[in-house]
Structure formats: structure tokens, C-alpha cells
Amino acid sequence: MASIRRKVYGLGLFILAKFTGGKKELQIMKNLEISRRKFMGLTLAGGGALATTGSSLFNLTPETAKESSSADYAMIIDTTKCVGCGACVTACTMVNDLPENKSYVQRIVKVDEGKTWFLMMSCQHCANPPCATVCPTNATYIRPDGVVMTDRKLCVGCKYCMYACPYEARVYLREEGVADKCWLCMNRVLQGKDPGCVFACLFGARIFGKTDDPEVSKVLASGKAKPLYPEFGTNPAIVTYIIES
Amino acid sequence: MQEEWGWIIAIYLFLGGLGAGACMVAVFMEFFRKINQCVSSCPVTLVGATLPGPILAIGTLLLIFDLGQGLQKPWLIINLYTHFSSVMTWGTWILTLFIPISMVYGFLEVMDFKSEAWDWLKSRSWIVKMGKFHSFLENFQLKRTKQGIALVSGVLALGVALYTGLLISIVGPAVPFWSTPVIPALPIPILPLLFLTSALSSGLAITVDFVDSVLNHDSHEHMSRLPYYHLAVILVEGLFLGLLLFNANSSGGAAAQSAEAIISGPYSILFWLFVVGLGIIVPAVIHGMQSSRKKRLNDNICLANAVGVLFSSLTMRFVIVAAGIHAIL
Amino acid sequence: MIPKKWPDWTISPIAFAVIIVLILLGSIVVPIVSGISPKDEPPIIKKGMIRFGSMKSQACVDCHTNKDALMDVANNSATVDEVFIDPVYLTGYHAQLGCSTCHLGNGEAKTFGEAHTNLLIAPSYYGDSRVESMCITCHGEISKRSINTIEPTIHDEFLDVRHKDPSIDRCSTCHGQVAHGSDPFTENSHITGIQTTCHTCHANFNDQSKLMCQDCHNNPHDMEADCNDCHSVEGWAIKSTVE
Numbered sequence: 001m002a003s004i005r006r007k008v009y010g011l012g013l014f015i016l017a018k019f020t021g022g023k024k025e026l027q028i029m030k031n032l033e034i035s036r037r038k039f040m041g042l043t044l045a046g047g048g049a050l051a052t053t054g055s056s057l058f059n060l061t062p063e064t065a066k067e068s069s070s071a072d073y074a075m076i077i078d079t080t081k082c083v084g085c086g087a088c089v090t091a092c093t094m095v096n097d098l099p100e101n102k103s104y105v106q107r108i109v110k111v112d113e114g115k116t117w118f119l120m121m122s123c124q125h126c127a128n129p130p131c132a133t134v135c136p137t138n139a140t141y142i143r144p145d146g147v148v149m150t151d152r153k154l155c156v157g158c159k160y161c162m163y164a165c166p167y168e169a170r171v172y173l174r175e176e177g178v179a180d181k182c183w184l185c186m187n188r189v190l191q192g193k194d195p196g197c198v199f200a201c202l203f204g205a206r207i208f209g210k211t212d213d214p215e216v217s218k219v220l221a222s223g224k225a226k227p228l229y230p231e232f233g234t235n236p237a238i239v240t241y242i243i244e245s
Numbered sequence: 246m247q248e249e250w251g252w253i254i255a256i257y258l259f260l261g262g263l264g265a266g267a268c269m270v271a272v273f274m275e276f277f278r279k280i281n282q283c284v285s286s287c288p289v290t291l292v293g294a295t296l297p298g299p300i301l302a303i304g305t306l307l308l309i310f311d312l313g314q315g316l317q318k319p320w321l322i323i324n325l326y327t328h329f330s331s332v333m334t335w336g337t338w339i340l341t342l343f344i345p346i347s348m349v350y351g352f353l354e355v356m357d358f359k360s361e362a363w364d365w366l367k368s369r370s371w372i373v374k375m376g377k378f379h380s381f382l383e384n385f386q387l388k389r390t391k392q393g394i395a396l397v398s399g400v401l402a403l404g405v406a407l408y409t410g411l412l413i414s415i416v417g418p419a420v421p422f423w424s425t426p427v428i429p430a431l432p433i434p435i436l437p438l439l440f441l442t443s444a445l446s447s448g449l450a451i452t453v454d455f456v457d458s459v460l461n462h463d464s465h466e467h468m469s470r471l472p473y474y475h476l477a478v479i480l481v482e483g484l485f486l487g488l489l490l491f492n493a494n495s496s497g498g499a500a501a502q503s504a505e506a507i508i509s510g511p512y513s514i515l516f517w518l519f520v521v522g523l524g525i526i527v528p529a530v531i532h533g534m535q536s537s538r539k540k541r542l543n544d545n546i547c548l549a550n551a552v553g554v555l556f557s558s559l560t561m562r563f564v565i566v567a568a569g570i571h572a573i574l
Numbered sequence: 575m576i577p578k579k580w581p582d583w584t585i586s587p588i589a590f591a592v593i594i595v596l597i598l599l600g601s602i603v604v605p606i607v608s609g610i611s612p613k614d615e616p617p618i619i620k621k622g623m624i625r626f627g628s629m630k631s632q633a634c635v636d637c638h639t640n641k642d643a644l645m646d647v648a649n650n651s652a653t654v655d656e657v658f659i660d661p662v663y664l665t666g667y668h669a670q671l672g673c674s675t676c677h678l679g680n681g682e683a684k685t686f687g688e689a690h691t692n693l694l695i696a697p698s699y700y701g702d703s704r705v706e707s708m709c710i711t712c713h714g715e716i717s718k719r720s721i722n723t724i725e726p727t728i729h730d731e732f733l734d735v736r737h738k739d740p741s742i743d744r745c746s747t748c749h750g751q752v753a754h755g756s757d758p759f760t761e762n763s764h765i766t767g768i769q770t771t772c773h774t775c776h777a778n779f780n781d782q783s784k785l786m787c788q789d790c791h792n793n794p795h796d797m798e799a800d801c802n803d804c805h806s807v808e809g810w811a812i813k814s815t816v817e
Contacts, residue, residue, distance in 0.1 A: 108574060121574060130419065136333035137324035156321050157313020159249040160333055160412075166419040166572050172249055177313025232418040232572070252605070256597055263593065288585050295586045300593065359583055451589055460585055514607050552596065559600050567608070 071127070071146025071237040073184065074211050075198070076225045077120055078242040081205040084109065084118035091200030092122075095185060102171055104182040105197055117244075120205075122197075123148065123169040123182035124228065124236030131161035131170060131181075139178075146237050147186065152178050166232040184208075184238070253311045255563035258409050259447075260304035262440055262558060264297035265406035266448020268347055271354075272399030274452075275392060278467035287467065288460055291358050293452045294395070297402065298348035305340055332412045339408055343401040350398045353391040363387065406444040410437030413569070420569045422503035425493045435489050436565070442482035446528070447558040449475050454551035458544045472536040476529060483525040486561075503568045512564045520564060524557025631672035631681035633689055635661075638673075647686055676708045698745035709745045 086107050093103045108119040129148045132140045139154035140161055155178040162170045162179050170181045185195035193199070198206040209216040219225055225240035271293025278287070315321050325337045356363040366372070367382050413423045414434035427435045453464045453471065464471055493504040507516050531550050535542060637643045639661045644654045674681035676697040683689035697708035 119574070130417070134331045134333065134416070136328050136331045136337065137321065138328040139324075152314075154321065154324055155313075156315025156325065158311075158315070158325075158333065159313075160331070162249060163413070163569070164416045164419050166417075168571055168574065172313070174313070177315070177317055179313070229574070234418075252601065256600075259597075260593075288582050291583060292586050292589050296589055296593075299590060355583070451593070455589055455592070456585055459588065460582060512608055515604060552592065555593065555596055556600065559596065560604060563600075563604055563608075 071125065072210055073125075073146065073189075073238050074207075074209065074216050074220060075125075075184070075195075075239045076207040076216070076219050076242065077239065078205045078207070079117050079119065080242060080244050081203050082118045082120060082201075083203055083205075087200040088120060088197035088206065091196040092182070095188070095196030098171075098173070099175070102173065104169070104171055104180070106168065119228075119241075120197075121167060121169065121228075122239070123165075124167055124234070125182075125184070125238035127235035127237040128233070130164040130166070130234055134160045134164040136160065147184055148181075149183055149186070150178070150180050152176065152180065155179060166229070166234060250311075250566055250569075252563065253307050255559065255566050257304045257307045257311075258440070258562040258566070259559040260300045260307075261405055261409050262444035262562070263447045263451060263555070264300040264304070264347075265402040266444035266446070267293040267300075267452050268297040268350075268402035268448070269399055269406070269445065270448045270452045272395045272402070274464075274467065275395050288358075288456045288462055289452045289464055289467075291354055292456055293448070294347070294354035294398075295351035296451065297398075298344055298351050301340065301344050301347070301405070305344070332408060332415055336405075336408045336412060339401060339404045343398070343405055346394060346401060347398045350391065350394045353387065353394060357387050357391055403441075406441045407437045410434070410440035413566070418572055421496060421498060421500035421572055422493050423565075423569050425489055425496065425500060427488065427492075429492060429496070435485055435492070439482065439485040439489060442478055442485060443524075443558050443561060445478045446475075446482050446524070447555055449478065450528075450551040450554035454547050454554070458547035458551065472532050476532040476536055479525060479529050479532065483521075483529070486520070486525070499570045499572045502573075503570045506568045506570070507564055512568055515560050516564055519557050519560040522557075523553035524561065528554050631674045633683055634673035634677070634679070634681050637689075696744060696746070699743060 084107060089103045089105045089107055092098070092105045093100065096104065098104075104122050106121040108121055110117055110119055125146060125148050127142075127146065129140070129142055132138075132142050132148060135141075135155075136158060137154045137156055139152070139156075140148065140150045142148050157172070157177040157179060159172060159179055162168075162172060165181075170179050172179045185193075188195060194208055198208040207216060207219055211217060211220065219242075220240075224242045226243070227236040228239070228241050230236075271290045274287065274290050274293070309319075309322070310316060312322075315325075326334060326341075328334050356366070367379070372382065373379050411434075413420075414436040415424070417424050423436055424434050425436070427433050427438070453475070456462055457464050468474075490504045490508060493500040494508075495501075506512055528550055531542060531546065637647075638657060638659045641654055641658055644658060645651070648654050648657070672681060673679075677694050678697075679693040680689050680691055683691075694708065
């Protein structure tokens with residue numbers, strides 16, 4: 001402990017000495033037997049450690065919803081009913097006026113032991129959204145009701161969020177220069193309609209509603225709907241999947 | 246999944262690392278060289294002080310060109326300074342501080358290097374007319390102030406070198422290759438450290454190696470252990486590079502795919518020829534020889550070596566960015 | 575190395591120039607060596623995207639359910655009979671998706687030429703590469719889905735062989751015209767399909783009217799649907815209205 005104090009004191013003196021050219025300070029410093037090389041090493045090591053542990057600190061204070069599991073909405077995707085027709089993919093493109101080859105919904109074909117099933121992937125509306133944490137302009141943010149929203153007016157198109165999202169939910173729109181994603185068609189929801197993908201599904205594989213809705217809460221209470229890839233650590237709060245295991 | 250960050254980002258990372266490294270070398274030489282050599286100043290510190298400012302300005306310009314809506318509506322860029330949970334905001338602040346400060350350092354270094362220029366400036370008629378300012382300049386402690394600003398510049402340069410690695414390694418589970426840890430148990434990512442050593446290596450190349458081979462100058466007179474330091478930096482860089490690939494390969498999944506793409510996949514020629522060959526093996530041999538023989542090799546060899554190290558640094562940034570594969574869904 | 579008369583301070587701009595040259599050089603060399611090309615937009619996804627709603631096929635329906643309109647274009651009653659579709663057959667599940675969903679073309683066009691641009695006359699045709707059949711769009715990797723790999727019965731193996739049989743080049747050979755015009759109890763094409771497959775072994779089944787779906791199909795589409803949901807007259811009634 002004492003040696004660390006000496007080193008810090010010596011550091012301060014050293015800086016002072018360099019500024020004022022005072023011989024006295026240099027003498028004191030020499031007496032403390034701190035070599036210049038140790039100082040340099042200390043600075044480098046200290047700076048490096050500070051920056052890298054700073055990164056872990058910041059991971060502890062990312063954007064979070066007020067209470068992690070109190071999202072107001074729920075979207076349940078039943079993969080046992082999904083036939084992979086992709087109507088939801090097209091509906092999303094049409095409802096959101098996206099270019100024809102882009103959609104906020106991704107159709108992923110999975111084959112497990114000869115059985116094929118379809119994983120329709122879009123924004124999971126996490127309670128700890130990494131996209132909101134890394135967005136430098138705060139264009140992506142989490143609303144109190146748990147929906148993760150993107151403000152297109154603030155987005156500068158740096159594409160950091162696209163690398164931060166483990167579910168690859170974000171889509172870069174080249175013409176507008178923004179990175180957007182599923183926003184649960186909030187404009188339709190507020191008018192009492194369903195999001196485009198839910199509306200388009202002819203096979204009843206998508207269920208959407210407020211968490212206090214009787215149909216929704218029945219499915220949620222049965223415990224069959226689970227968040228996807230919880231090991232990513234982002235706490236998907238709104239979107240859950242029913243997957244036969 | 247669209248992979249969006251490409252060549253422009255690789256160039257920016259290279260320029261950032263180079264500028265930061267050159268500045269750190271200049272600051273190091275400024276404080277730790279034997280003062281009785283090199284009359285008042287030294288071309289090594291001259292290059293290291295004047296280069297980072299313009300280089301990073303160009304790099305930042307490239308960054309802005311990579312934006313989407315931010316390029317169409319430049320006034321949105323001010324918002325980049327606001328969101329402190331994002332490493333990109335930290336970087337914006339660090340760059341905004343570093344570029345002007347290093348330009349001031351560069352200016353003072355030029356004035357110190359060429360005292361005729363300083364005298365010329367002080368004798369300008371429009372300055373002489375401003376009485377108080379003129380006497381301020383006459384009494385200005387050029388060297389001391391320069392060293393103070395150099396220190397600040399050096400600390401910011403360290404920040405620049407580290408933040409670029411931090412930015413891409415913090416995405417955690419999304420791109421597992423970039424967040425590969427130093428030791429699997431600890432959560433410290435290896436990429437910031439790799440970028441730091443690479444920055445130092447390229448900084449040393451453009452300052453010490455380049456200056457020594459082009460001018461009639463020998464940095465060994467300033468610091469006899471310089472070749473050892475240079476060798477150490479190169480070997481540590483090689484170590485971190487090897488650790489990165491080894492740990493990525495053993496974690497499986499997307500990280501292993503990325504490592505495979507680099508070692509034996511589409512980027513393998515770039516990696517083995519330029520990154521490892523030109524950047525680690527050749528410089529290690531050359532600096533090893535210089536350390537053991539205690540004298541410099543042929544000027545042309547040293548110049549080629551310096552250019553090779555720079556090119557390898559550029560290629561390394563590109564390979565790491567391009568091989569960042571998303572976690573498998 | 576630099577000309578002797580150049581002063582020392584020129585080393586700085588020279589270093590700067592060297593870096594710029596390196597970057598330009600790298601921009602040429604690196605892409606060539608790593609074989610990358612300029613970023614292409616992802617290809618337009620045809621598989622997995624259905625044109626949403628039968629509203630987009632109204633032009634097709636208006637013409638093909640109207641014998642007079644068809645006669646105006648075809649001038650030949652044999653042709654008209656071939657392409658005429660009785661509206662009752664458009665009430666089924668598949669027809670609900672819209673004509674252009676499977677037949678492509680342009681269901682909102684105003685002229686014959688426009689409507690029939692890029693038309694797929696036989697959407698279930700796949701030739702020997704299975705991916706071209708429009709049925710696969712929804713019915714996925716069907717050759718994998720129909721196999722119970724844990725304990726394959728002889729039916730599973732047969733279905734596997736049938737689905738991979740190189741002499742069969744379209745799904746409708748066995749599955750009939752499920753989209754429109756397929757009443758499985760009277761329409762020949764479906765029964766013909768059964769004849770070419772099941773009757774190969776089950777030659778006793780001569781009385782076709784007694785061949786019920788569930789005699790061969792045991793939940794064929796993994797959709798947890800009863801056959802009658804689709805293949806009965808009641809089942810054809812529209813189950814959901816597209817808003």
C-alpha cells in the first residue's frame with residue numbers, strides 16, 4: 001500500500017517537474033527511486049486495465065426496461081403450426097413500405113433429426129436490448145411498455161446496432177440510410193388492429209395481444225411459450241416461441 | 246444477414262491505430278530519450294507529432310462517409326455525443342479532443358524543430374502590432390508547453406488505440422469472434438490489446454524505422470534499447486494474434502467459423518502473407534538482428550520493412566472486420 | 575535516401591504521402607486477393623414470400639370466371655373450356671391465397687399482355703430440381719417432412735420414393751389440382767394420381783368411390799388438420815375473411 005502511494009506521489013511530482021523544470025522536484029523523485037520506465041509501464045498498464053474493465057462496467061448498466069418482465073404486450077409464435085409459407089414476411093414488407101427484398105421478419109429453415117420446422121425471427125423486444133445500449137444517438141430506445149422503438153429521425157446509419165443484435169433483427173435500409181426493425185406495427189396496434197405479420201398468418205401460428213388479454217394470458221400461463229436463445233443474455237420480453245422439443 | 250462494415254471501416258481503424266501509435270511513440274521519445282543528443286528536437290518526434298492530426302481527420306471523414314442518414318443530414322451528427330452508454334459516443338468524444346490537441350502538439354513541435362520558423366512567426370508585422378500577444382509569444386516557454394500538450398496528447402492517443410478495439414469487442418454474444426477473451430475464464434476481450442500493440446508497432450514503423458532509413462539519422466543514439474522494445478512489441482502482437490485465433494477456434498460456433506475463414510478460408514492468403522509474414526515474421530527477424538548486432542541494417546531493407554509493417558496493419562484490420570460472423574441462429 | 579538538398583522537416587509530408595499511397599494500393603490489392611466483390615443487395619426472395627391476400631388477383635378472377643370475356647380473347651370455345659374456372663372451386667383454402675401467388679403474372683393488370691407477363695402455367699412443375707415448384711414455397715422440404723425416420727413403415731418409404739421419383743415432374747401428378755377444380759370424389763386427376771401410386775400395390779381397390787382419404791393419408795401435411803378440413807365441400811367454405 002505504501003509503495004503504491006509512493007508511486008502515485010512520484011507520478012504527480014514527475015509531471016510537475018516536467019512542467020516547471022524545477023530541480024528540486026527531480027531530486028525528490030530520484031530519491032523515491034521511481035524509474036521512468038516503470039512510470040511508462042504503469043501508465044500503459046493502468047490505462048489498458050481501466051479501459052477494458054470499464055467495458056465490463058458498462059455492460060452492467062445497459063438500457064433496461066423499468067421492470068424486466070413487465071412488458072405490456074406479448075407475441076407468441078407457435079412453430080408447431082407454422083408451415084413456413086412466409087406470408088408474414090411479405091405482409092411486413094407491405095405494411096411498412098419496405099423495398100421488395102427486405103422485411104423485418106426472417107424465415108429460417110431448421111432441420112432437426114430429419115424433421116423440418118420454420119423459425120420466423122424478428123426483433124425479440126428484449127428487456128436488456130443491446131441495440132439500445134450501443135446506439136450512439138439514442139435513436140433506438142426502450143419504451144416503458146417494453147417495446148423497443150427506433151426513432152428514424154435520430155438514426156445516423158452507423159450500423160452499430162446491426163452488429164450488436166444477436167438475433168440479427170435489424171435491417172439496413174439503404175435509401176433512407178437508417179437501420180430499422182420490427183416495431184410491432186404500433187400504429188396499427190393503437191388503432192386496435194393486429195400487427196401485419198399476425199394478420200397475415202392463415203395458420204394461426206402468431207398470437208398477439210396485451211398480457212392481460214384472456215387468450216394471451218392463457219397461452220402464457222400454460223408455460224409452453226419460451227424466450228428464444230436465452231443464453232444471449234438479452235432477456236427477450238415480448239416475443240416467445242412454442243417449440244416442440 | 247447483411248454484413249455492412251467493410252473496407253472504409255478497415256481503413257479508418259488502420260489510420261486510427263497508426264495515428265495513435267505514432268503519437269504515443271513521439272511522446273515516449275520526447276520524455277525518455279537521452280537529451281544530450283539531437284540538438285533541440287528530433288525528426289522522429291516531428292513525424293510522430295505532425296502525422297496523427299491530419300491522419301485522424303481523414304479517418305473521421307471516412308467514418309462520416311460510411312454513415313447513412315448522417316451523411317444526408319449532417320446536423321444529426323451532433324447527437325453522436327449524447328448517449329454515454331455507447332462506446333461509439335466515447336470514441337466520438339475522444340476523437341474530438343484528440344485531433345485538435347494533437348494538431349496543436351504538431352504545430353508546437355514544428356516550431357521547436359525549426360527555430361527559424363518560430364522566429365519568423367514572432368517577427369510578423371501583424372503580430373508585432375499586437376503588443377500584449379507579442380510579448381506573450383516572446384516569453385513563451387515553447388519546450389515546456391509542448392511537453393505538457395504532448396502528455397495530454399499521448400494519453401488521448403492511448404484512448405484512441407484502445408477504444409477502436411473495445412468498440413467491436415463489446416458486442417458480446419452477437420459476434421462471438423470479436424469478443425474472444427484473453428483467457429477463456431476471464432471476461433477481458435483480446436481485441437483491444439491486439440489493436441493497441443498493432444498500433445504501437447505501426448507507429449514505431451512510421452516514426453523510427455521510416456525516419457531512420459530515409460534521413461541520415463539513427464534513433465539508437467537516442468535510446469540504445471529501442472530495437473529491443475520494438476522486437477518486444479512485435480512479439481507481443483504475434484502472441485495476441487495467436488491467442489485470438491486459438492481461443493476463437495476452441496470456443497466453437499460462429500467464432501470457430503471466423504477463425505477458420507481467416508486461417509484456411511477466403512482470407513487465408515491475406516492473413517498468412519501480409520498479416521503474419523510482413524507484419525510479424527519479417528519485422529521480428531529484422532529487429533532481432535538489429536538487437537543482436539547492435540547496428541542498423543541496410544537502409545533499403547529497413548524502409549521496405551517499415552512499409553511492410555504498415556501494410557500488414559491495414560490488412561489485419563480488414564481481415565478482423567470482414568471475418569466477424571454473427572452467432573449461428 | 576531523399577535528395578540531400580531537401581531539409582529534414584520534409585520527412586513529415588513524405589510519411590503522410592506514403593500512407594496515402596499505401597491505402598490506395600491496399601484498396602486495389604486486398605479486394606482482389608480476398609475475392610470480395612462490391613456489396614450486392616440480397617437476391618429477391620421468391621421462396622417463402624407469398625403475395626399477401628387474394629385481393630391482388632382480382633383481375634385474374636374477373637376474367638377467368640367469365641366465359642364471354644375469355645371468348646373475346648381466345649375466339650375458340652375449346653380453349654375457353656380449358657381455362658374457365660367455375661367460381662365454386664375458388665372457395666378453397668389454396669384459392670384463397672390468390673391466383674398470382676402460385677401462377678405469378680400480374681393480378682392487377684388491365685390488359686391481357688400485362689396480366690400474363692411472367693406467368694407460370696404449371697406452378698407445381700419442378701422438373702428434376704425440386705426447388706422450382708411453387709408448392710414447395712409453403713410445403714417446404716416435403717421429402718424430408720414426410721419421412722418418419724425413427725421407424726419407417728413401408729408407406730413412409732414409398733412416399734419417399736414417390737417424392738423423389740425422377741419420372742414424376744410435378745406435384746399435381748399425384749396431388750391433383752388442389753388449388754382449384756379438385757373435388758376428390760369426382761375429379762379424375764386426383765384419383766388418377768392415386769391409381770398411379772397406391773394402386774401399384776393395392777390393386778384390390780377397384781371401387782374408387784370407396785377410397786377414403788384416411789385409408790392412405792395419416793395426417794399427411796403435419797398440420798394437425800383433418801382431411802375433411804380441406805377435401806370436403808363443407809371444408810371449402812372460407813374459414814377466415816381477409817380484411
